Amino acid sequence: MTAAPVRSKTQYAYETLRDRIAEGRYGPGARLVFDRIARELGISPVPVREAVRRLQAEGWVVFEQNVGAQVAEFDPDGYRHTMEALALLEGHAVATALVTEAMLDRAAHLNDLMAASLVEFDPLGFTRLNREFHLLLCGATPNPRLRELVDKEWSRLDMTRRTTFSLVPGRARESVAEHAELLRLLRAEAPAEVVERFAREHKLNTLRAVDTRSPAPFPGEFTS
Structure with a gap:
């Protein structure tokens, strides 16, 4: 029997951040600080950054100049x-x-x-x-x-x-x-x-x- 594939660190970060946004733990306008999130998840900032880029492409996150990544406001x-x-x-x-x-x-x-x-x-x-x-x-x-x-x-x-x-x-x-x-x-x-x-x-x-x-x-x- 083939073992189930292990989630990549990027996928883990993506799913965790998406769920937190969907559940309201990160409200609209909340800043997503890569280093802090990485420490919470026990991974490096690189997969967090990649996960946030994916969330941005899907419309969950926006990037503001001089501010960084933020949860998108209600549209x-x-x-x-x-x-x-x-x-x-x-x-x-x-x-x-x-x-x-x-x-x-x-x-x-x-x-x-x-x-x-x-x-x-x-x-x-x-x-x-x-x-x-x-x-x-x-x-x-x-x-x-x-x-x-x-x-x-x-x-x-x-x-x-x-x-x-x-x-x-x-x-x-x-x-x-x-x-x-x-x-x-x-x-x-x-x-x-x-x-x-x-x-x-x-x-x-x-x-x-x-x-x-x-x-x-x-x-x-x-x-x-």
Whole structure:
């Protein structure tokens, strides 16, 4: 049996930094000091620098002159564009998904966990469950190109998604109710156009909630 490949130090640094940014441990504008991070990870600064360059190429990090590497600020336009794209992509993906009873049961379980988390609301934990719920259903589409596009847009969303349910915590309860209705439609084998329209509107409802929230400065809303 072939042993699993060992992660390179650059890959280790990349995954650690990306996860810390996604989880809000490094908020927007936070400086990424290579030497300090290298000491924390027990590696040299070189793989950290290479990891940060990759994060920059993906949009997680920006470089400012005389400042260095920083976590990218929230991009409202980028967020809107990604949510609008996902509304279209997910709508079609879920409508064409070849779901099984086991998948629907798993999705229902994830939604139950989301509902339970509302008691002592943890936006980051809710977001992780929400992501798994959506990718589970979208992953059942037989179209590999569509799955790839959905995954790519969710990766983009990861850079800002940590804010959504912090910005509009009330949207979380609505989202759980809409998930339940979507699962009801799928179990009832509702027409594809009905499922597609509902899944699309579900995503757009979140975008509308963010658009109509009470104004507040974005940087402060990234605290976890």
